[in-house]
Amino acid sequence: MEPLPQRYRQLFPTVRTHTMLASCSQSALAEPVSRAIKDYHDSLLLMGTNWNEAIEKTESARNEFAKLIGAEPDEIAIVPSVSDALVSVASSLSGFRKKHVVYTEMDFPAVSHVWQAQSDYTVSVIPTIDRGLHPKQYEKDITDETVLTCVPHVHYRDGFVQDVKAIAEMSKKKGSLLFVDAYQSAGHIPIDVKEWGADMLAAGTRKYLLGIPGMAFLYVRKELADALKPKSSAWFGRGGFDAAYATGARRFQTGTPAFISVYAAASALSLLNHIGVSRIRDHVKTICADACQYAADKGLQLAAAPAGDQPGMVAIRDERASETAALLKKKKVICAPRDSLIRLAPHFYNTKDELRHAIDEIAAVFSAR
Ligand SMILES: Cc1ncc(COP(=O)(O)O)c(C=O)c1O
Structure with missing residues (x-):
């Protein structure tokens, strides 16, 4: 080949x-991504409106990302950034009695910023050893009181790749949900959320996903999504103007997506899925x-x-x-x-x-x- x-x-x-x-x-x-960006621009310039096409593109970006990580389209929310994805996740956990969250020294600083702002939660931060992290290191800090464990798939500073499947098994055993930050891996390292047993995962589009800033994807396992009521949710997270929460991960959405980024993402993800x-x-x-x-x-x-x-x-x-x-x-x-x-x-x-x-x-x- x-x-x-x-x-x-x-x-x-x-x-x-x-x-x-x-x-x-x-x-x-x-070039195809550049053309997609231009298509969005030209449709406004030459036709005045492109709402229906933009909604279709949003669905096509959602489908392509679902394919990339082995999920169903209903398990994907379109959000403005990975930070926003985690804010939405945090806003959905208030129904749980447990108020302890674990994250790691390897996480991008936005993760600690989000949890520092949630005064209802106590946090444990797992330190790295020799710049790496072994799944065993999670054993002590994830306890029966942990509601959520946040891990990066890949370290943003040096590319260290974590064994997410092993971490997911451990967090499940302790009864904690698992959120994976895949911004540094999605697009160049295979991801299979079902095989891993991850509950939630987020990735933005401007790094290895070949897109531009302004959007990210949030995966939430279907049964879990349907049981959560994110406080960070608005009309794009509803079934219609008057309706209650949409089914699946869509309920984590808020307002109109950055359509220009959506056009770029739909084209970029289709290229990535085509290559494999x-x-x-x-x-x-x-x-x-x-x-x-x-x-x-x-x-x-x-x-x-x-x-x-x-x-x-x-x-x-x-x-x-x-x-x-x-x-x-x-x-x-x-x-x-x-x-x-x-x-x-x-x-x-x-x-x-x-x-x-x-x-x-x-x-x-x-x-x-
Ligand atoms: C691993 C990781 N997570 C999260 C972020 C923040 O992403 P966003 O700006 O979309 O919130 C970054 C940004 O570089 C990152 O590398």
Whole structure:
């Protein structure tokens, strides 16, 4: 089978001039996605209204995301961001007697922001050890009093991949619901919510899902969704103007979605499902393993030892990461710095040589210091 970059690179104009390695923040824009954005714009410009088409696109984005994670469309809500998804989830738990929530040091800060604002809850934060987290570490903190456990599938700083299935089994045993933040994995690492036994999962569209900001998806297991009454819910979360909660995860929706982002997402997700996330994972894994070795051979320090599941990014230690990223940008190498790490986050359109080129440029910056 033809390698993925050769087959699909021509869809991404930016990669002709830039080394695009920032999928953990914003991936390159594909031509079909760009056309979808333009379609939304043109329908307003040339036809004046596009409400029905926009609603259809919303359903098609929902269907594609459901397919991507092994869920049913009724189990997917369209929300403005991952942060909003978690706020809606928090607003739906007041009916439970239990008021203890667990999350991890590996979670994106928005998770702790949401729970710090919920004064009714006590929280436990599971620390990382050697930059990783073993499922066993959850055993002590998830108790019979835990209503919800929040875990990231992939660490946003260094790409560490968690064993969500093992964590889900443990949280179920203790009677806790499980919320998975899949923003750093959806689109390049396979997800099967049913196989995992996850209760809820969220992912936004601008990273590996190839879309733009303004929307995210929230999965809520059907039977669970029907039993919850989110306080953060409004007319897009109802069956009609006067009706009560919609069935399934739709009840977690509030107002009109950012349709322009919806158009982009529907097109991007259809491309991803067409290619298949397992193929993408195989490719990204292979080029990242090569890049980790290449960087280590050059004496660069990697953030996480590539033990366990191979991370889908290469995170290089650098106390001046932002400054380095700005210098790389001048050389048309686009990456995403975070704290004291330079993150090189490829997708299916990237090649092994592009990662090596970025590493060469980083090594050149270091040796010029
Ligand atoms: C893992 C993870 N979760 C959540 C967020 C926040 O997403 P949003 O801005 O959609 O709330 C980010 C943003 O970078 C992230 O990387």
